[in-house]
Amino acid sequence: MALQLVIGNKNYSSWSLRAWLLLAEKGIDFEEIRIPLNTPEYQDRIKPYSPTRCVPVLLIDGKAIWDTLAIAETVAERFPQMQLWPVDAERRAHARSVSAEMHSGFNALRSAMPMNCRAMGRKVPLPEGVIHDIDRVFEIWSDCHRQYGGGWLFGEFSIADAMFAPVVLRLRTYGINLPDSASHYPARLLESAALQNWLADAESETEVIEMDEAGR
Numbered sequence: 001m002a003l004q005l006v007i008g009n010k011n012y013s014s015w016s017l018r019a020w021l022l023l024a025e026k027g028i029d030f031e032e033i034r035i036p037l038n039t040p041e042y043q044d045r046i047k048p049y050s051p052t053r054c055v056p057v058l059l060i061d062g063k064a065i066w067d068t069l070a071i072a073e074t075v076a077e078r079f080p081q082m083q084l085w086p087v088d089a090e091r092r093a094h095a096r097s098v099s100a101e102m103h104s105g106f107n108a109l110r111s112a113m114p115m116n117c118r119a120m121g122r123k124v125p126l127p128e129g130v131i132h133d134i135d136r137v138f139e140i141w142s143d144c145h146r147q148y149g150g151g152w153l154f155g156e157f158s159i160a161d162a163m164f165a166p167v168v169l170r171l172r173t174y175g176i177n178l179p180d181s182a183s184h185y186p187a188r189l190l191e192s193a194a195l196q197n198w199l200a201d202a203e204s205e206t207e208v209i210e211m212d213e214a215g216r
Helices: 014-025 042-046 068-078 089-104 107-112 128-148 159-173 184-190 193-204
Strands: 003-007 031-034 057-060 063-066
Touching (some): 003 014, 014 068, 014 193, 063 068, 089 159
Parallel strands (some): 003 031
Antiparallel strands (some): 003 057, 057 063
């Protein structure tokens, strides 16, 4: 089974990070195809891979799976030995719920805090909707740590961790203080060798997407 993962800029593309980290953290072998976003040639380069013209796209033996959550579910099916969802049914349902919540929600946080790995110390306004989203993230992380312990959200690395990884980087970029109850998961994620490799690659990129350079 040959896997290729088409991603955007590592500095900016949060959805690419989710799919990439899922594979890399579990040691699943894949070929990385990076197509910088917001360039004149982007549409021509992405067209052969993605029917939506969006990243990420996972190709399995040349067949495309798009949308990060669909990619995650497909990888979980193809690699059941990796246990990308918790084995326990109740824990698995909880992990699916928070993953789907991240997939479809937190729009205020996304808009106000674009992922930008290189922009450490940047500040942005925090209107009420953003604060609400941040508080909800803290609630999820604290609740998972209280119920399951350990560093990863559900005890072992899972799809839920891949879904929330870009939020950790956003809060890190914009200097958001973490309550003690919500600090365990970000600390564990940042220990990941795979994530550190992603951050090193992001630092070395030269492309700049102006609309994601929010704040000062």
